[in-house]
Amino acid sequence: MKTLYSSGIHIANLFxxxxxxxxxxxxxxxxxRSETFTRLKTHISEKDRTFWFHCASLGEYEQGLPVFQQLKEKYPTHKIVLSFFSPSGYEIRKDSPIADIAVYLPLDTKNNAKQFLDLVHPDLIVFVKYDIWPNFLEEIQQRQLRALLISATFRAEQSFFKSYGGFMRNALFAFEHIFTQDESSKILIEGIGYSSVSVSGDTRYDRVSHQLNIDNTLTHIETFKDNQTTIIFGSSWPEDDAIFIPLINSCKNKDIKFIIAPHNIKPSYTKSLVSQIESDTVSYTNMSSNTLQDYKVFILDTIGQLSKAYHYADIAYVGGAIGKTGLHNILEPAVFSLPIVIGNNHKKFPEAMKMQKNGGLFSISNQKEFNDIIHTLIEDQPFRVKSGQLNSDYITLHKGATTSIIEYLSRAPL
Structure with missing residues (x-):
């Protein structure tokens, strides 16, 4: 399996x-990736004490950020190396103030692992959620470096728990401790003989809770809202557009405002949206602050404002689950006490299942179901407020993962 894996990495590299x-x-x-080692040599010296934080992509970065921030505050003289595997994470967060240097993680070969660790020589390594790279982890284990896996989730169908998965399974033992999001993941890990595991919960709850402590003012959204009931469609895809655009067009004469934050913010996509909407529509890239209140639909065709825009909404629809692209972040609107509507393809998202059971999140599979719940939430304000509060309470209940991780490290200082 080990030889097959390494051969596969080299073939993947060529492809x-x-x-x-x-x-x-x-x-x-x-x-x-071709620049990683050169950049590390430039920014990290042999005398530097370092931490290495690794995230697969943007979502894992946001998930790990509360832990990264506390470690940076606790150990201000350490340099922080932040690595990503995906361009969608690196390109957006390469200038993150949390890191002294951000790089792409080289492909998982033995030589890459040795060279990377020689250059970084970290006192602590933190992997977020997944991205289990066995050659890197084998080298970490051989050097007896301290490594944690945080906010981890595991499923029985993963290779770690299969008869043929010994190579991947052994990689997990490089971690000094694994913090899981839930009890079922902990049980799976213990079943392979790994005992240094605890349920800390998901650091994403700490991350989104911090949103309430910052200034969420977006003057253009406030002007546009004009004190009217506002529905926001966050991280929407074409499949989502097909569901909510008919609703928008049916509400032309109602005192309701709509904010669309599409996943694709290319001008051609924005133009396509505008062409389908029958009400006055403005986008962030062509807005005039003097007339925003006169529009019914606002297209947020920019990056980095959605989490603050939820602050101004009364109802949230979160995209991705009506199709097969994967549900986007439902915790961001939940922290602002919003009722949430999503598509029905969300079975791999336990927080969605739990929030639906609690009564604050509503899953729809067709146009009629979508229209029915949206109109109910618009017309029944007490129901809307109660549903949103259930989501906020759920966030509050699940905070604290970061504290558990930092307390663990405090028992064995770096």
Whole structure:
């Protein structure tokens, strides 16, 4: 299995380099990985004490950020190396103030692992959620470096728990401690003989809770809202558009405002949305603050404002689950006490299942179900407020994962 895996990595490397000629995102990763070692040599010296934080992509970065921030505050003289595997994480957070240097993680070969660790020589390594790279972890274990896996989730169908998964399974033992999101993940890990595991919960709850402590003012959204009931469609895809645009068009004469924050913010996509909407529509990139209140639909075609925009909404629809692209972040609107509507393909998202059971989240599978719940939430304010409060209470109940992780490290200082 080990030989097969290593051969597969080399084959994947060749394929990625070839495909990158035709794919801009892949090319960013190929070029970025080719620069990693040079950049590390420039920014990290042998005398530096370092932490290495690794995230697969943007979501894992946001998930790990509360832990990263506390470690940075607790150990201000350590340099922080932040690595990503995906361009969608690196390109957005490469200038993160949490890190002294952000890099692409090289592909998981023995030589890459040795060279990377020689250059970084970390006192502590933190992996977030998953991205289990066995060659890197084997080298970490051989060097007896301290490594944690935080906010981890495991499922029985993963290779770690299969008869053929010994190589991947052994990689987990490189972690000094694994903090899982739930009890079922802990039981799975204990079943393979790994005992240094505890249920801390999900650090994402700490991350989104912090949103309430910052200034969420967006003057353009406040002006647009104009004190009217506002529905926001967050991280929407074409499949979501097909569900909510008919609703928007049916509400032309009602005192309701709509904010669309599409996943795709290319001008061509924004233009397509505008062409389908029958009400006055403005986008962030062409707005005029003097007339915003006169529009019924606001398209937020920019990055980094959605989490604050939820502050101004009364109802949230979160995209991704009506199709097969994967449900986007439902915790961001939940922290602002919003009732949430999503598609029905959310079985791999336990927080969605629990929030639906609690009564604050509503799953729909077709246009009629969507229209029915949205109109109920619009017309029945007590029901809307109660549903939103249930979501806020759920966030509060699940905070504290970061504290558990930091307390663990405090018992064995670095």
């Amino acid at each position: 990625i380099k070839g495909a990158s000629i035709f794919n801009k995102k892949l090319k960013l990763g190929v070029v970025g």
